[in-house]
Amino acid sequence: MTTRVLLLTPPFTQLNTPYPATAYLKGYLNTLPLVDGGSVVAHQADLGIETILRLFSKQGLTALFARASGVPTLSENSQRMLRLRADYVATIDPTVWFLQHRNPTLAHAIADRSYLPEASRFAEVDELDWAFGTMGLHDKARHLATLYLEDIGDLLADAIDPHFGFSRYAERLGRTATHFDDLHAALTAPDTLVGQTLLQLLDEKMDQYQPTVVCLTVPFPGNLFGALLCGRHLKQQYPAVRVVLGGGYANTELRSLREPRLFDYVDFVSLDDGEAPLRSLLEYLRGQRPAASLKRTFMRISGQVVYQNGATDRDVAQRDTGTPDYADLPLNDYLSVIEVTNPMHRLWSDGRWNKLTLAHGCYWGKCSFCDISLDYIARYEPLTAGLLCDRIETIMAQTGQNGFHFVDEAAPPALMRDLALEILRRGLTVVWWTNIRFEKAFTADLCQLLKLSGCIAVSGGLEVASDRLLERMKKGVTVAQVARVAGHFTTAGIMVHAYLMYGFPTQTTQETIDSLEMVRQLFGIGVVQSGFWHRFAMTAHSPVGLHPAGFDVQRIGPADGPFADNDLDHADPLGADHDRFAEGLRKSLFNYMHDVGLDMPLANWFTFRVPPTTVPPDYIETAIADTSEDLVRSHALVVWPGHAPTLAELQPRRERRAGQRARAVQQAELTFARRQDELVLDLPLPMGQWLMQHWPQLSQNAPEPLTIHQAGTLFEEAGLGSFVAFRQTEGWADWRAAGLLVL
Secondary structure: OEEEEEEEEOOOOOOOOOOOHHHHHHHHHOOOOOEOOEEEEEEEEEHHHHHHHHHOOHHHHHHHHHHHOOOOOOOHHHHHHHHOHHHHHHHHHHHHHHHOOOOOOHHHHHHOOOOOOOOHHHOOHHHHHHHHOOOOHHHHHHHHHHHHHHHHHHHHHHHOOOOOOOOOOOHHHHOOOOOOHHHHHHHOOOOOHHHHHHHHHHHHHHHHHOOOEEEEEOOOHHHHHHHHHHHHHHHHHOOOOEEEEEOHHHHHHOOOOOOHHHHHOOOEEEOOOOHHHHHHHHHHHOOOOOHHHOOOEEEEEOOEEEEEOOOOOOOOOHHHOOOOOOOOOOOOOOOOOOOOOOHHHHHHHOOOOEEEOOEEOOOOOOOOOOOOOOHHHHOOEEOOHHHHHHHHHHHHHHHOOOEEEEOOOOOOHHHHHHHHHHHHHHOOOOEEEEEEOOOOOOOHHHHHHHHHHOEEEEEEEEEOOOHHHHHHHOOOOOHHHHHHHHHHHHHOOOEEEEEEEEOOOOOOHHHHHHHHHHHHHHHHHOOOOEEEEEEOOEEOOOHHHHOHHHHOOEEEEOOOOOOOOOEEEEEOOOOOOHHHHHHHHHHHHHHHHOOOOOOOOHHHHOOOOOOOOOOOOOHHHHHHHOOOOOOOOOOOEEEEOOOOOEEEEOOOEEEOOOOOOOEEEOEEEEEEEOOOOEEEEEEEHHHHHHHHHHHHHHEOOOOOOEEHHHHHHHHHHOOOOOHHHHOOOHHHHHHHHOOOEEO
């Protein structure tokens, strides 16, 4: 018996790349062996991008304008767009093709603003040159084309479906939905053009793949309504098909689920990593295990919600989950948009990135604002660099694209080092970025290695730039440490994005202003290039949410309900009025990212009186200059990237030491061929010969690099003197300048 599984991502996530959950699960299902003569055949679809492309087409806009013209209460902006309907219908297909990189010459017409019709999203476009600087023609055109799509999205929301958003759908209904009533009412209302389009596409997929099980991944609140629309349609039109809901939303919001009406739309709700629960569920549907032996699965029995978790199976080890499989997804149809000028947010929305995880969970797992009690954070399990590179090569061959976003909670520094070395050993061309903690393990040398392997950007949590609050958060870093690490990445040519937070419990007005001053200095010196302020959110599964009294905060809502439970309302009696600072923090950061206003008094960003900062004006500069923590560990690896040098013996030169006769000293010249130039290193011949002899062990291609202790032993055994003493000399500095890395 063949079980046919269809993995679906409902609207909406990103326009530029598929959300990876279905690719991860398909990769795992590909590894399952035949069982009792049966097999599992898995397919996947991204209904989000397909719905967008169906709506934002000549046919889709014709239908949109036809329906909008009958709406009597349209805004003036929407009425203007109706008057330009012929221009929108004529330009939509070429513009979408342009954003798919299929029509690049259209950039000229778009960029000079003679081609696209313009509505309210273009109101601030006069600031384009200031915001983007000397941005290239193609990028400018993509930003204008993005505004054009957002204008149409505004019309769609105004006239057809108020729930519409490009990266979320009916998010309000899914966020903090302790009760199911609002969702149920929306699901029983007549379908809008968006819903009708979605369900037409669903029917096409059902006809194409004929699944017996449909899995709906719901990573965010903005995917829930679309998923339940699909579930409702499947239950009505395909009653024999079993429907499973899982993903990040279920993992964080539905852990105390008691709402039986949800199961009018789905049959099962799965929690945490989906591989083992899905396997057990498929075995249950085949009659190979009882319901009580399911793994982390809710179902409805006799009108009541029952949580089944009697399985003795362990979760699937990361090494056994298989390589993510992107087959079936329309990889060339995604839209490369430029929504905002924030450089890190641009990485999120511009270009198609293959998604891969270096390690399950978080190796730190202590931050008090984070969901560290949940499996996706708490269970840390890294992969090996070799297996990761195998998966990278497989995905590149399948997709034809070498860009990777490593979607870790926080990528482990040691594993990043090993992966970078493996990428260099294999000679792979990979462009990648990831999320980190600002660990002191990210030395200048490690950052240089990561850059050589293809790293272009990192994002990490500075959070509240206050050492008192960082300690209270159990963040494990200080502001000075963050500054030094950010400096190392920036010097290596890797962009740094800082996640910033305001409103953490007990944060005072003074600490908020001092935090902003720290941020100003980080941007002023240039060690951070991108950032975003987040308002602290108290979640049910974080230490703050679980033990609010321990953080001097009060939970004030929402009232407990049978559906979602995650975002908590809270009062902070010891802290400042945090919401007052939101606009000033946002505005100042926007300007700092564009090198504007760095010399302005902090008080100028706020409409109310604030105290002067207590942070010294050179605090960050002093922190970066402090190298006292740059100690070399004995087990650090010694690696010399690049090609093997060539050695040439030079004519002996005569050296005279005090009180001694002049003697001939044999010299050597090592030439390192680099991509942009050549570097010549003069050194004593015995030392040059030692380097050439041991190059296979020092090279980036060494299967087992030497530690600095091992290198020192070999150095001294060759009669070259004390290695510790040599490391204090100009000669060692020359080696380091020539590219030697200590990792």
